[in-house]
Amino acid sequence: MKSSIVEPLPTDDDIIVIEHVYKSFGQVEAVIDANLTVKRGEVCFIFGPSGGGKSTLLRCINHLEKPDSGIIIVDGIPVSDAKTNIDLVRAEVGMVFQLFNLFPHLTALGNITIAQEKVRKRSKEEAERIARELLERVGMPEKADVYPDQLSGGQKQRVAMARALAMNPKIMLFDEPTSALDPEMIKEVLDVMLDLAKEGMTMVVVSHEMGFARAAADRMVFLEEGRIIEEATTEELFASPKEERTQIFLSHIL
Amino acid sequence: MAVTTKTEERESKLIPWTGRLADVPWWALIILLLGALIVYFFLISPTYQDALLFLRAGVRLTIGVSLISFFLALILGLVLGLGRVSNNVVFYTISSVYVEVVRGIPILVLLIYFAYVVTPLALQFLNWLGTTMSGSLAIGPLVGLADRLADLSIQDVEMTVRAIVGLAFAYAAFEAEVFRAGIQSIQRGQMEAARSLGMGYFQGMRYIILPQAIRRVLPPLGNDFIAMLKDSSLISVLAVRELTHLGKLNRARTFRTFETWNTVAFLYLVLTLSLSVFVKLIERRMAYEE
Numbered sequence: 001m002k003s004s005i006v007e008p009l010p011t012d013d014d015i016i017v018i019e020h021v022y023k024s025f026g027q028v029e030a031v032i033d034a035n036l037t038v039k040r041g042e043v044c045f046i047f048g049p050s051g052g053g054k055s056t057l058l059r060c061i062n063h064l065e066k067p068d069s070g071i072i073i074v075d076g077i078p079v080s081d082a083k084t085n086i087d088l089v090r091a092e093v094g095m096v097f098q099l100f101n102l103f104p105h106l107t108a109l110g111n112i113t114i115a116q117e118k119v120r121k122r123s124k125e126e127a128e129r130i131a132r133e134l135l136e137r138v139g140m141p142e143k144a145d146v147y148p149d150q151l152s153g154g155q156k157q158r159v160a161m162a163r164a165l166a167m168n169p170k171i172m173l174f175d176e177p178t179s180a181l182d183p184e185m186i187k188e189v190l191d192v193m194l195d196l197a198k199e200g201m202t203m204v205v206v207s208h209e210m211g212f213a214r215a216a217a218d219r220m221v222f223l224e225e226g227r228i229i230e231e232a233t234t235e236e237l238f239a240s241p242k243e244e245r246t247q248i249f250l251s252h253i254l
Numbered sequence: 255m256a257v258t259t260k261t262e263e264r265e266s267k268l269i270p271w272t273g274r275l276a277d278v279p280w281w282a283l284i285i286l287l288l289g290a291l292i293v294y295f296f297l298i299s300p301t302y303q304d305a306l307l308f309l310r311a312g313v314r315l316t317i318g319v320s321l322i323s324f325f326l327a328l329i330l331g332l333v334l335g336l337g338r339v340s341n342n343v344v345f346y347t348i349s350s351v352y353v354e355v356v357r358g359i360p361i362l363v364l365l366i367y368f369a370y371v372v373t374p375l376a377l378q379f380l381n382w383l384g385t386t387m388s389g390s391l392a393i394g395p396l397v398g399l400a401d402r403l404a405d406l407s408i409q410d411v412e413m414t415v416r417a418i419v420g421l422a423f424a425y426a427a428f429e430a431e432v433f434r435a436g437i438q439s440i441q442r443g444q445m446e447a448a449r450s451l452g453m454g455y456f457q458g459m460r461y462i463i464l465p466q467a468i469r470r471v472l473p474p475l476g477n478d479f480i481a482m483l484k485d486s487s488l489i490s491v492l493a494v495r496e497l498t499h500l501g502k503l504n505r506a507r508t509f510r511t512f513e514t515w516n517t518v519a520f521l522y523l524v525l526t527l528s529l530s531v532f533v534k535l536i537e538r539r540m541a542y543e544e
């Protein structure tokens with residue numbers, strides 16, 4: 001399975017390359033000429049007003065949205081190339097959704113094992129061992145046999161992260177992982193994300209949690225009306241945003 | 255809010271006992287009463303007992319035909335339902351044409367058409383295949399098969415088989431729509447999550463979407479099974495010896511019109527009512543789980 005993946009050059013440090021990507025839905029131009037590069041181990045934080053195209057851009061990375069034009073290369077593989085087996089790319093790219101999207105007919109453990117068994121072809125025992133380790137890691141080992149509808153929002157999102165991590169992804173994508181959570185549950189999710197960042201996971205995070213950005217992000221990207229308005233290191237962006245629109249947006253939410 | 259609830263509670267206690275009569279499931283009581291009456295007739299009347307004995311085989315065949323037909327309809331319906339939600343234009347179009355055409359024709363006409371038009375045509379095709387094969391492809395075990403195909407005659411295909419397959423083809427169109435609705439009722443995020451984990455479309459369908467969709471469509475499938483059990487009376491036109499056909503025969507045999515059709519109707523009711531109780535139980539269990 002692995003052999004069909006083109007191994008990236010060792011010197012190639014750019015794990016995600018986005019070049020001139022456009023995506024529209026009918027009349028709505030969701031993403032306009034996006035250019036972005038994410039390095040291995042980097043945490044890239046994308047923010048901006050609602051409807052600005054953040055989700056669309058993120059979903060282009062694992063091809064849940066098909067760009068109208070442009071190039072996206074993930075770990076050396078051209079994602080939008082018709083010859084690419086997108087399932088192989090997706091197995092290397094974990095995604096965490098705003099509304100969790102846990103599988104309601106499976107227990108927490110089942111949610112975390114299913115893709116390990118069916119995609120990674122791990123044995124049931126191995127998949128369960130890994131799943132239990134991950135449940136431990138996200139701080140809820142006692143919830144293995146519980147169904148999603150009996151979990152709180154924060155617990156659901158932590159199971160969702162464990163589910164993605166079980167595939168040993170090289171990249172994790174987060175689409176507003178805390179936006180649907182009650183305030184008291186946000187921290188438990190952010191803590192897991194902070195740990196991940198510390199361990200050197202490559203992360204692309206769409207969020208409004210500026211505290212998380214300050215603590216973990218290497219680079220920040222401001223997206224508005226489908227365009228990347230500004231891209232800077234976290235220090236630069238918090239200290240002195242160059243674009244007026246970034247300043248206005250930040251002044252509203254900080 | 256709390257205050258009104260209390261008032262309502264107090265009021266409900268004040269409702270006179272006549273008002274509560276509306277809560278009694280009268281329909282169930284009436285059916286029970288009628289049932290008891292009919293059982294009483296069966297017990298005292300030799301005519302009814304005779305009819306019952308004669309019709310017994312018909313009940314068995316009706317159940318058998320319904321079970322097999324419905325099973326086949328489920329399989330074909332699932333395939334067609336997957337076609338109805340497929341992005342593959344060919345698969346989608348074939349499924350849609352099938353569903354629209356079959357749903358637009360009365361089941362009785364479909365059954366006759368299948369038994370007297372489709373089956374002979376299919377047989378001619380098999381005969382032709384057999385003859386062609388024995389001419390050109392006469393190798394090893396294929397010889398026997400080819401000869402057998404060539405010798406097939408229309409009498410070899412029993413009416414019961416034609417009826418079963420006909421019913422299955424007719425109901426597959428309905429089940430396809432049930433499956434389609436079930437699949438489409440599952441939120442888009444489910445397939446997206448499955449795909450984001452590297453599952454292919456069919457893996458996502460099989461492990462994530464269908465298990466949820468099928469649970470949701472169990473009640474409508476149950477109702478369709480009841481409907482099919484009733485519609486199986488239509489195959490009496492093909493002289494299949496199921497319940498209705500045996501009813502006709504019993505009337506011709508005994509000239510007891512009244513008793514015969516009472517018994518037939520009663521037997522159908524027993525079958526459908528017990529099934530619908532079963533479906534209600536499933537529905538209630540699903541309600542708890544969701």
Ligand SMILES: Nc1ncnc2c1ncn2[C@@H]1O[C@H](COP(=O)(O)OP(=O)(O)O)[C@@H](O)[C@H]1O
Binds near residue numbers: 049050052053055
């Ligand atoms: N599947 C879709 N169909 C039609 N329009 C969409 C779809 N997804 C997103 N859009 C539109 O694209 C624009 C960008 O959406 P999105 O990427 O979700 O923004 P954000 O995540 O920044 O809030 C919005 O105007 C939205 O209405």
Ligand SMILES: [Mg+2]
Binds near residue numbers: 054055056176
């Ligand atoms: Mg969004």
